[in-house]
Amino acid sequence: MAESQFTRFYRRADFIALTTPGIDLPLLKTWMAELVLDTPFVDVQLLTTEVGARVDWQEFASPEDVALVDARIAAFVGGATTSEPFELESSGATQSTSAAPVLKATLGTGPLDAGTYTFSWNSLIRMNPAGANSGVKGLVRISRSDGVFREQPDSWDLTADHAFNGNLIFKVSAGQTLTATAHVWRLGAAGTAEMLSLRFTIDQLAPAPA
Numbered sequence: 481m482a483e484s485q486f487t488r489f490y491r492r493a494d495f496i497a498l499t500t501p502g503i504d505l506p507l508l509k510t511w512m513a514e515l516v517l518d519t520p521f522v523d524v525q526l527l528t529t530e531v532g533a534r535v536d537w538q539e540f541a542s543p544e545d546v547a548l549v550d551a552r553i554a555a556f557v558g559g560a561t562t563s564e565p566f567e568l569e570s571s572g573a574t575q576s577t578s579a580a581p582v583l584k585a586t587l588g589t590g591p592l593d594a595g596t597y598t599f600s601w602n603s604l605i606r607m608n609p610a611g612a613n614s615g616v617k618g619l620v621r622i623s624r625s626d627g628v629f630r631e632q633p634d635s636w637d638l639t640a641d642h643a644f645n646g647n648l649i650f651k652v653s654a655g656q657t658l659t660a661t662a663h664v665w666r667l668g669a670a671g672t673a674e675m676l677s678l679r680f681t682i683d684q685l686a687p688a689p690a
Contacts (some may be wrong), residue, residue: 486537488546490553491530500558502531506594506654511556513653514626517545561654563593563684570678574664575608577672581619581663587680594654594688603662603678604641605634607671614668618644618675622682625657635667641676649685658682 495503509524512535523536535549570585584603605618615637623629630650636642650658660682664675 486540488535491532494553496554498558510653510655515552519545561591561593565683568680573674573676575672575674576665581665584662584675585678586661588659589657591655592652596685597650598685600647600681603644604676605636605644606641606674608674610639611670614671616673617665617667619663622660
């Protein structure tokens with residue numbers, strides 16, 4: 481049975497925003513995969529004889545889809561990815577005296593190698609002073625650059641330090657980033673909610689299968 485295939489070639493001059501000598505293929509594939517097209521392409525590969533790439537469709541793409549791919553190629557900045565650990569420590573007390581969340585700390589990664597990552601945190605929460613019908617709530621969230629996120633809350637109602645620790649696992653495509661945040665706020669109408677001695681770590685558990 482006869483088949484048609486549509487391939488579009490992009491040379492170095494088409495990568496207008498590219499800031500690196502070469503093109504990282506996993507990074508480019510992740511960048512291109514975020515496009516929403518009427519006729520999705522089936523593959524992206526680098527050119528073998530020069531700096532550039534090819535985009536393959538199994539059927540002819542519309543002019544609108546081609547224009548979106550052209551623009552995406554032109555906006556590709558390039559760069560390198562990493563699987564090195566990211567760490568943050570925030571000592572001292574961050575306080576809240578209302579139901580409005582107060583940011584304790586933020587940790588953002590650079591573009592990551594594809595793989596599975598672990599996000600761990602250690603912190604303490606407490607009320608100062610404790611009172612009837614009052615408490616502290618802590619919330620830790622990790623967000624991926626495509627908008628997917630996971631979060632973990634905890635609460636406590638005493639002046640004694642309460643350990644708020646945890647771990648979340650995230651899969652990442654090449655070039656995506658992770659951002660972790662911690663917030664604290666007061667539950668009830670009295671007292672001061674506190675989050676202390678926060679530590680974040682983001683590290684790769686395993687690379688993506690080859």
